[in-house]
């Protein structure tokens with residue numbers, strides 16, 4: 700087993716970030732269709748090649764500010780190249796669990812596709828997201844590695860990096876434990892996808 704950053708450094712150098720983006724986009728697009736335009740702050744965890752943050756920065760958050768982070772230095776380098784023309788987008792090289800957001804910044808939307816199960820402690824990731832979301836803001840967590848998606852269970856062995864296997868109910872309970880309200884889940888499908896069905900969990904930070 701090796702650290703996740705080593706896996707994605709290698710993938711980025713081999714051009715696999717672009718393949719991954721093409722595979723994920725049909726499902727991310729379905730999720731994004733439910734996000735309203737905003738002049739606020741968007742954060743994406745684990746940006747990969749930057750396809751998703753690029754879309755939202757030129758659509759719903761074209762009048763806002765967008766931040767992206769990734770633990771892979773190679774993904775960050777490539778993502779920055781792809782997004783260099785977007786002045787309101789900042790990409791940082793960081794492990795989300797250790798990341799210190801620019802202060803006094805709170806985010807209106809925090810989004811991730813295929814990232815949370817790489818955290819050694821998923822609940823710590825949910826708690827951290829809760830702590831940096833504005834009142835009324837939302838956390839969106841999309842995953843394909845979860846108990847009900849049996850096709851994914853051999854990924855830790857295939858990728859050679861640790862992953863935490865939660866169930867659909869674990870994600871819902873984890874969101875609620877962090878303090879999120881109105882937690883809802885959808886299953887996103889793409890008939891061409893070979894990695895099964897995407898579990899999308901969304902929670903809202905209650906207004907104070």
Ligand SMILES: C[S@@+](CC[C@H](N)C(=O)[O-])C[C@H]1O[C@@H](n2cnc3c(N)ncnc32)[C@H](O)[C@@H]1O
Pocket residue numbers: 703704707719720723744745746747748768769770771774793794795796811812813814817818
């Ligand atoms: C499966 S890829 C998904 C990339 C992109 N979201 C997509 O849909 O193509 C997972 C990404 O999450 C990043 N990642 C994993 N653990 C992370 C962490 N603790 N903090 C920040 N990024 C992380 C990896 O480096 C990688 O780029």
